[in-house]
Amino acid sequence: MSIHNQAKKGDIAKTVLLPGDPLRAKFIADNFLEDTVCYNEVRGMLGYTGYYNGQQVSVQGTGMGMPSMSIYATELIEEYDCEQLIRIGSCGSIQPEVQLRDIILAQGACTDNGMNQLRFGGLQFAPLADFDLLHRAYTIARGKDVNLHVGNVLSSDFFYNDEHIGDPFAVWQKFNVLAVEMETAALYTIAAKYKKRALSILTVSDHIPEGKSTTSEQRQTTFTQMMDIALKLV
Numbered sequence: 001m002s003i004h005n006q007a008k009k010g011d012i013a014k015t016v017l018l019p020g021d022p023l024r025a026k027f028i029a030d031n032f033l034e035d036t037v038c039y040n041e042v043r044g045m046l047g048y049t050g051y052y053n054g055q056q057v058s059v060q061g062t063g064m065g066m067p068s069m070s071i072y073a074t075e076l077i078e079e080y081d082c083e084q085l086i087r088i089g090s091c092g093s094i095q096p097e098v099q100l101r102d103i104i105l106a107q108g109a110c111t112d113n114g115m116n117q118l119r120f121g122g123l124q125f126a127p128l129a130d131f132d133l134l135h136r137a138y139t140i141a142r143g144k145d146v147n148l149h150v151g152n153v154l155s156s157d158f159f160y161n162d163e164h165i166g167d168p169f170a171v172w173q174k175f176n177v178l179a180v181e182m183e184t185a186a187l188y189t190i191a192a193k194y195k196k197r198a199l200s201i202l203t204v205s206d207h208i209p210e211g212k213s214t215t216s217e218q219r220q221t222t223f224t225q226m227m228d229i230a231l232k233l234v
C-alpha cells in the first residue's frame with residue numbers, strides 16, 4: 001500500500017496506462033482489457049490490472065495537473081516497481097497545422113509549473129519522452145490512418161487564464177510548441193529521476209486560437225485510435 005493507492009505489491013503491472021480521468025481508467029478496463037481487477041479506489045482514483053493479448057497491463061487515473069500526476073507516478077515507481085508509464089490524454093492545439101482529432105506524441109514538454117524550478121534550483125531541465133517508446137509508438141501510428149505529430153508540448157498549470165496576462169500561449173506558439181496539456185512535464189521528470197520509461201500520447205480535443213472543440217463522438221473515435229497505439233506498446 002502507498003499513501004494514495006491501496007494496491008498490494010505485485011497487483012500492478014510493469015506497464016501502466018495513465019488517463020487523467022479515473023472513469024476513463026474504468027472505461028478502458030471494461031472495454032479494452034480482459035480479466036480485470038480493480039486495485040484502487042482511494043480518492044476515487046480508480047486503478048485496474050488486466051490483460052491485453054495475454055500481456056498484463058494496468059490502467060491508473062492520475063487526476064489533473066502536475067502535483068497529482070507526480071503523486072501517482074512516484075508511487076507507481078517507488079512502491080510498485082512499475083517500469084513503463086504511458087499517459088493517454090487530450091490537449092489543446094496552438095499550431096495551425098495541428099488540427100482537431102490529430103494525435104501528438106510528446107517528444108518533450110515545456111512547463112510554466114514551478115516544481116522543476118525548485119527541484120533544479122532555478123536551472124532548466126528538459127523533460128523528454130523515452131526514445132524507445134517514442135520510436136515504437138511512431139512506427140505503430142505511422143501504419144494507421146491518423147494525422148500524427150511528434151514534438152514539444154506545454155504542460156501548463158492554467159486551464160483558465162487571467163485576461164491581464166494577455167495571450168499566455170503566444171511565446172510557446174512562436175517556438176513551435178504544438179499543444180497545451182497539464183501533466184506531461186511532471187511525468188517525464190519523474191520517469192527520468194528513477195530511470196524509467198515514459199511517453200505521452202495525446203489526442204487534440206480543442207484548438208485554442210481557433211476556438212474549436214471536438215464533439216463527443218469525435219473524441220470517442222480518436223480515443224480508440226490512441227488506445228490502439230498505446231496498447232501495442234505493452
Ligand code: ADE
Binds near residue numbers: 156205206
Ligand atoms: N487538455 C485539453 N485541452 C486543454 C487545454 N485547452 N488546456 C489544457 N489542457 C487541455
